Amino acid sequence: MGARITGVRRAGKHILIDLTADKVLEIHLRMTGNLFVVPDVRFLNTTVRAWFGFENGSGIVFEDPRALGKIHLRDAGYLPDVGPEPDALPFERFLDMVRAAPRTPAKLFLMDQGRIAGLGNIYAAEALFAAKLSPVKPLAAAKTAKLQALHAAMAEILQTAKASAYLGYTDPGHFGEGENYPVAVYDREGEACVRECGRKIKRIRQGGRSTYYCPGCQR
DNA sequence: ACATTATCCTGCACGC
């Protein structure tokens, strides 16, 4: 289309590539999507869903085995409908959000991108475990100390996550090894709680997805 | 107006 890239930004899980002609390329990787810079766009594997070629033959490749990712061409000024990220959310404002959702289960509260951006199924579970909070109870019922712990845990977990994706591909078609996010509860059903509280991790369903938590220390 | 469920898609783990 003859456009030039003028900037690259991120809002929550949305990647925003500013282009000339007053356009913005919005890319959401969802679960298995990934972006690569390749030296030659003539050689692409079968899981490549889209590619953007540069004048010299190199390009950006959007690879996504499960094809759940999304790409949209937006007008300049477009902003995805996501709330602030944890590290940009003052605790008092977080408290206001909590009080505004007195009946929403904690896990669903954390996963709503319109409220707070960045926490998916895995990190929401990890944040609640870190703060020793039940995934099914509303946060409004929790003590302030635990909410402070949760507030800090959200930012810390996402910071760690950005440095080492739990389910990232290091190469096209190959799961990353060794750099995975160190999960404490996610996908550990039946295993002993890492806090050695004597209980085993349970799995329940919330909003159609699996929630893992320790019934011993998350209350 | 709210809450739950289905849908998209593919690969893999599982049971028989």
Added chain:
DNA sequence: TGCGTGCAGGATAATG
């Protein structure tokens, strides 16, 4: 061995 089933993820549409 192979086949069928179900599940995983995020966001949204559709249904209750």
